[in-house]
Amino acid sequence: MTATLYGLTGAALVGIGLYGLIVRRHALRRLLAFNLLGSGVFLLFGAVAERAGPGGDPVPHAMIITGIVVALAATALGVALVLHLARETGRAEPDPPEG
């Protein structure tokens, strides 16, 4: 039961994150959307681990931790680029609106 709940929540987060990543223009919002998307995937992975029975399957746990570290590094790089871009142009959007 909890595994199903985790799984559904994870799927919802993936959907919200994907939507934000595609639709939003502001780079920080996109970075946040990427993190939501990532959290959704990790939650799904947790649900997969939970299904293995009491105590869960430890392998997905290890992968989630690795995944979080990778997502953190990528977010840090993204924020650094956004800050640099904002300093150069005064905007935090890689694709300025047309015209």
Next chain:
Amino acid sequence: MPPVAAPEAGFPWIVLAILLPLAGMVAALPLGRHARALALLLIPAGLVVALLLAAQVWREGEVTYALGGWTPPLGIALRADGFSAVMVVTTAVVLLGVALFAQSSFRAPPGEETRAALLFWALLLGLWGALNAAFLGNDLFNLYVALELLTLAAVPMASLEARAETLAAALRYLFFALAGSVLYLLGAVLLYGAYGTLDITLLAERAGPEPVTWAAAALMTAGLLAKTALFPLHLWLPPAHAGAPAAASAVLSALVVKASFFLVLRLWFDALPGVMTAAAGQLLAALGAGAILFGSVLALHQVRMKLLVAYSTVAQLGYLFLMVPLAGGGGAAQPWDAGAWSGGVLHAVSHAFAKAAMFLAAGLFLRAAGHDRIAELRGMGAALPMVTLAFGLAGLSLLGLPPSGGFIAKWLLLTTAMASGQWWWALVMFAGGLLAAGYVFRALTPLLARTETPVLPGRPVPRHQQWAVLGLALCSVALGVAPLMPFALLQVGRPEAAEEGIG
């Protein structure tokens, strides 16, 4: 499960191929201005390791190594077949050429430490380690980490010159790459949930054609395509590759996009051969055809040389995906088995050499003239004959004219398309060849134009840089003269689906 080490295993060059560059990257950071010396020492050493690994694969067949002695599914395995060995050697050779080129442009003045010089060499080593990890991994999660490491090294590489437009291009590249890898990870989660393993060899035994596998394969393929910049997900590539310094563009365009292409093939042919359908293969090739036509036409329209070369990458990446539906066809028409497979891989390798040479050449024209507007480079050919020759030779390979690696690759793909009755892909290849002739000659014509007064380079171009460019271009041509050796190596551990086709 007790740790088991294979007693008959030879020296683990496969581990050294990943460890050497990554250890080098870590050591480069505290070394500061000596990072360049370290990289110039490690890259030739890495080429030797790559050649020894290839020799091992050649002699003993497929090499597998269980990390820490723990076998899958609990442990993580590394695996080198002929395809990975060829890619690892190609990477090392291209990096050697790029390092020889860059050793003077990314050099800190005596007694000082500059940000660009330190970052370039550390990133180059990190990128190399990530590439080798992607070519040698046999675990889908491990490959995810390699892909992310590649992104984290490639994006700063694209924005080494921190101008507004390169920062925007790098940020766009980062978003495409992050979305791609998270989709890939989502697919991997679904596969783990369904089959309890992410080891490619075990997955091939367990995975069957069912909805969860199709969903996972679609997610992972879409993610990898975003990273490979296959049409219509190519938008990030031209500004990111054209805005980087020449040495960085060469590595990004020649090697980085090939890693995610390599993983598409690993996924389709090695991990899930029984799952993919012929229709899916046709769809992938249709995207490739779109890339060839669209990328070539856009390349024809470019005013700046670096952008022209970048759009030509978009087009040439398309050819790689034609091999997916062609694999398995036309056996009798060719002297080798699995002609389309070999042709596709050979195209990846010869394009790597040719594109590295072209970007470096474009960088030298930019340096000599102070700009890279094609029309205003008139007469540069007389000022830089060696670089122009290299650009021409690399163009020869892109066009698929004999004798060049590109010729053999395209000939194999073409004959397979004809022999297997898929003539529509042959038409696309002919059209792509014509368009490529258009954009290569468009860049060459002003260079070779005769001018009243001889053109002098605004800034002197060092000899060793010219030799590096010519060397890479010659490698791409040499593949057409002596293709037999890489061919035989390629057949080691070739997936069955490469011979019999998918679906």
